[in-house]
Amino acid sequence: MSLVGKVEADVEIKAAPEKFHELFSSRPHHISNVSPGKIQGCALHEGDWGKEGTVVFWDYVHDGKAKVAKEIIESIDEKNNSITFKVIEGDLLEEYKNIKITIQATAKGEGSVVHWTMEYEKLHENIPEPNTLLQFVLDLSKDLDSHLITQA
Structure with a gap:
């Protein structure tokens, strides 16, 4: 059984791909206002919003538990509405040696398809894949989409 893996999924939204991407790349600190039940906060630790190399700190609730994650923005591709975060500290590293999250929004009809990819290496074989994450x-x-489509 491999300790290295990848999970991925798509979600269709009504918002434009540029709007969704911009929320994660340049305004992630607004996400807690939009979905406070899931994200309690997002703080800038190093760098500037919207720039590669920026370090952000997330407070969130996952599986009913308060958790934290410190992530570095590894890459931002404005043309393809893609951003990649690498987890460098926090609760996820109690189960995973490393985890990288890529979010890409692509136009589809009147809205978008958001493709989430999580590449990871588990600390041991008894750790589950990050399917609940x-x-x-x-x-x-979906929470963010509901907010974005109400914004002019």
Whole structure:
């Protein structure tokens, strides 16, 4: 059984891909206002919003428990509405040696498809794949979409 893996899923939203991408790349600190039941806060620890190399700190609730994650923005692709975060500290590293999350929004009809990818290496074989975390971000995407489509 491999310790290295990848989970991925798509969620369709009504918002434009650029709007969804911009929320994660340049305004992640607004996400807690939009979905306070899932994200309690997002703080800038190093760098500037919207820039590669920026370090952000998330407070969130996953599986009913308060958790934290410190992530570095590894890459931002404005043309393809893609951003990649690498977890560098926090609760996820209690189960995973490393975990990288890529979010890409692509136009589809009047809205978008948001593709979430989580690449990870588990600390040992008894650690489950991060499927509940994947469902968490899919649900978060729907919360963010509801907010974005009400914004002019």
